Amino acid sequence: MSARAAGGRALHAVPESTTDKLTIAQAVRDAMAGEMERDERVLVLGEDVGVDGGVFRATEGLIERFGPQRVIDTPLAESSIIGMSIGLAATGFRPIAEIQFMGFVYPAVNQLFAHAARLRNRTRGNLSVPMVVRMPYGGGIHPPEHHSESYEAMFLNTPGIKVVVPSNPYDAKGLLTAAIRDPDPVLFMEPKRIYRAFREPVPRDGYTVPIGKAAIAREGEDVSLIAWGAMVRVCLDAAEVLTRSDVAAEVVDLRSLNPLDRETVLASVAKTGRAVVVHEAPRTAGFGAEIAAQIGEHALLQLEAPVRRVAGFDTVFPLARSEQYYLPSRERVIDAVQRVLSY
Amino acid sequence: MPRTRVYEAVTERLEILDVEGRVDQALMPALDAEALRGLYRDMVLMRNFDDKALKLQRQGRMGTWPPIKGQEAVQAGVARAMGEHDWLIPAFREHGVMALRGVPLHLIYAYWAGDERGSCYPEGVRCFPVAVPVGSQWQHGAGVGLSLKLSGEDAVAVTFGGDGSTSEGDFHEALNCAAVFGVKAVFVIQNNQWAISVPLHQQTATATLAQKAHAYGMPGIQVDGNDVLAVYVATREAIQRARRGDGPTLIEAVTYRLGDHTTADDASRYRPEGEVEAWEGRDPIQRLRRHLEGAGLWDESQEAVLQEEAHAWVESQVKAFEEMAPQEPEAIFSSMYAELPPHLVEQMNELLAEVRS
Ligand SMILES: Cc1ncc(C[n+]2csc(CCOP(=O)(O)OP(=O)(O)O)c2C)c(N)n1
Ligand SMILES: [Mg+2]
Numbered sequence: 001m002s003a004r005a006a007g008g009r010a011l012h013a014v015p016e017s018t019t020d021k022l023t024i025a026q027a028v029r030d031a032m033a034g035e036m037e038r039d040e041r042v043l044v045l046g047e048d049v050g051v052d053g054g055v056f057r058a059t060e061g062l063i064e065r066f067g068p069q070r071v072i073d074t075p076l077a078e079s080s081i082i083g084m085s086i087g088l089a090a091t092g093f094r095p096i097a098e099i100q101f102m103g104f105v106y107p108a109v110n111q112l113f114a115h116a117a118r119l120r121n122r123t124r125g126n127l128s129v130p131m132v133v134r135m136p137y138g139g140g141i142h143p144p145e146h147h148s149e150s151y152e153a154m155f156l157n158t159p160g161i162k163v164v165v166p167s168n169p170y171d172a173k174g175l176l177t178a179a180i181r182d183p184d185p186v187l188f189m190e191p192k193r194i195y196r197a198f199r200e201p202v203p204r205d206g207y208t209v210p211i212g213k214a215a216i217a218r219e220g221e222d223v224s225l226i227a228w229g230a231m232v233r234v235c236l237d238a239a240e241v242l243t244r245s246d247v248a249a250e251v252v253d254l255r256s257l258n259p260l261d262r263e264t265v266l267a268s269v270a271k272t273g274r275a276v277v278v279h280e281a282p283r284t285a286g287f288g289a290e291i292a293a294q295i296g297e298h299a300l301l302q303l304e305a306p307v308r309r310v311a312g313f314d315t316v317f318p319l320a321r322s323e324q325y326y327l328p329s330r331e332r333v334i335d336a337v338q339r340v341l342s343y
Numbered sequence: 344m345p346r347t348r349v350y351e352a353v354t355e356r357l358e359i360l361d362v363e364g365r366v367d368q369a370l371m372p373a374l375d376a377e378a379l380r381g382l383y384r385d386m387v388l389m390r391n392f393d394d395k396a397l398k399l400q401r402q403g404r405m406g407t408w409p410p411i412k413g414q415e416a417v418q419a420g421v422a423r424a425m426g427e428h429d430w431l432i433p434a435f436r437e438h439g440v441m442a443l444r445g446v447p448l449h450l451i452y453a454y455w456a457g458d459e460r461g462s463c464y465p466e467g468v469r470c471f472p473v474a475v476p477v478g479s480q481w482q483h484g485a486g487v488g489l490s491l492k493l494s495g496e497d498a499v500a501v502t503f504g505g506d507g508s509t510s511e512g513d514f515h516e517a518l519n520c521a522a523v524f525g526v527k528a529v530f531v532i533q534n535n536q537w538a539i540s541v542p543l544h545q546q547t548a549t550a551t552l553a554q555k556a557h558a559y560g561m562p563g564i565q566v567d568g569n570d571v572l573a574v575y576v577a578t579r580e581a582i583q584r585a586r587r588g589d590g591p592t593l594i595e596a597v598t599y600r601l602g603d604h605t606t607a608d609d610a611s612r613y614r615p616e617g618e619v620e621a622w623e624g625r626d627p628i629q630r631l632r633r634h635l636e637g638a639g640l641w642d643e644s645q646e647a648v649l650q651e652e653a654h655a656w657v658e659s660q661v662k663a664f665e666e667m668a669p670q671e672p673e674a675i676f677s678s679m680y681a682e683l684p685p686h687l688v689e690q691m692n693e694l695l696a697e698v699r700s
Pocket of ligand 1 (some may be wrong): 104475476509538539600
């Protein structure tokens with residue numbers, strides 16, 4: 001169970017001596033190291049994950065500790081990374097596959113959609129795919145093309161794959177540990193923009209944050225900001241600024257997109273009567289649309305205003321010099337909040 | 344006789360110019376002094392503009408840059424072997440050959456600085472934009488080669504990719520289709536020994552990359568990629584073959600990435616000690632210079648003039664790049680479709696209202 005009570009920041013219960021102050025990238029590595037220690041079926045494979053320690057250093061030190069049989073530098077072939085992971089997972093291993101950037105997942109999509117998501121159902125439970133696919137996603141680091149994408153919607157419209165996204169180091173370790181222990185394929189999206197943005201105390205021992213449970217990252221009564229990954233930080237910033245105008249925004253960190261913790265979302269909306277969903281991915285057919293639909297279906301009469309979305313535009317993610325025009329910003333969130341408040 | 348040999352193949356390697364600058368006269372192409380000096384000049388210009396990009400990056404004036412240092416001979420040799428109307432389909436480490444094929448350097452800089460206009464080349468420049476998804480461009484090269492075959496146009500598609508890209512499914516599918524359709528194409532692998540931190544022997548179990556051509560049913564040849572003359576000769580032969588309608592060829596140019604993978608990488612984390620130094624001894628530029636000097640075709644004063652020229656050109660291109668006015672915010676919308684659909688007009692207006700408020 002989580003050391004953090006349903007969404008609260010109850011970490012303080014953990015004695016100081018048993019925690020380390022880690023970044024998200026370090027917490028990710030910590031989770032993998034812990035599970036590799038605990039379960040010898042756990043393997044790590046991907047491009048540059050071994051000797052180089054991963055282009056974001058998320059696998060740093062693992063090859064030294066667990067050897068090249070368990071930390072595998074693969075050829076440059078995403079379809080093989082995922083396709084072979086399916087073969088490994090279906091026959092007893094617990095692969096953690098890394099796709100270097102979410103923008104490069106396309107060659108592997110056939111394997112993910114056609115097989116990883118379907119093998120259990122296809123065989124009526126006879127074969128399964130207990131695999132984790134880690135992918136850094138999202139914008140904000142001014143990289144070359146294809147290094148900034150957020151493709152969660154595509155995976156959320158593919159039944160059979162769980163999708164989780166941490167927004168802080170504590171959840172990163174707990175969710176990844178849960179994902180590794182999960183009997184089904186889990187897509188683990190890592191917000192690369194905040195990989196190293198801040199540190200938090202993370203328990204040294206293994207623990208899980210349950211997949212399928214949202215967290216209340218900040219409590220408030222006036223409006224619910226619903227987000228995941230790096231956008232949680234943007235919402236927290238916006239909520240802070242909004243206090244100056246006496247607006248108490250609640251920030252719901254979904255953490256898990258599939259399964260979605262509808263209960264927590266609806267409870268928050270029941271309290272505030274207003275909701276703004278914030279995501280980096282393009283607006284049209286983004287996951288914000290699904291959340292707005294669910295709120296509409298289950299809580300229409302509790303709403304004081306229509307649900308608003310703050311999202312990426314329906315364009316290609318721009319190159320570095322135009323990135324600032326694309327990404328949802330604190331100001332855009334504040335503007336949306338003002339609109340739902342004055343509706 | 345139940346067991347017979349159904350297929351046997353040999354893969355050749357071509358070398359003409361050695362490290363000391365000596366040439367194999369029997370294999371020497373018919374290039375006059377001007378052409379030889381031209382190849383040298385091409386490589387010196389590349390080294391200069393690559394170096395400048397790294398400096399700009401360190402000063403915060405450039406985005407992530409993939410250096411081409413050490414790979415100049417492949418790019419100059421191929422560019423000089425191409426005909427005026429041939430198409431170039433690059434991956435992302437081909438700034439040298441792109442510049443030689445007419446892509447203005449200031450646009451190359453703009454692209455890597457994060458400005459989409461850097462991929463909008465002047466009319467008549469037959470070059471695809473940079474392809475970042477590794478291996479994807481091999482397929483476009485096969486398609487352009489098919490297009491040229493179907494249209495009967497007297498031109499060939501020359502596609503580039505790295506050693507790492509040969510592991511992607513796209514590489515195998517593209518070369519297979521290219522051979523099946525007998526397209527007018529040449530495929531050039533810049534085998535620089537590394538795909539970020541992964542060395543060639545972890546990328547493939549074959550002795551060469553060139554031999555993979557046999558499996559698709561096209562000729563494959565390995566060349567010393569730091570020998571600009573070998574690259575030139577092999578590419579010219581392959582282009583002539585494609586032009587004649589005899590089908591595609593795979594060329595593996597064995598070279599070395601002297602720099603980091605990109606400015607975001609630190610190659611000292613994964614490369615064995617001494618390897619870079621060993622390859623510096625095989626520098627493609629020095630090699631041709633030794634040859635030219637030995638043949639009395641080059642001297643210090645010519646070198647000084649060339650360095651001066653290179654410097655002035657690069658500076659003028661930096662200036663042109665830095666003088667480009669920033670893109671307007673609406674630029675992120677305006678090229679999405681031939682005609683902007685209503686929901687994008689709406690979103691664009693939202694953005695403009697925000698930017699102007
Ligand atoms: C499909 C895909 N996967 C991963 C990447 C990240 N990446 C960029 S370059 C590169 C290595 C490419 O190696 P190689 O093909 O040898 O070309 P080189 O960089 O050596 O020129 C990788 C893994 C990418 N751009 N595209
Ligand atoms: Mg390479």
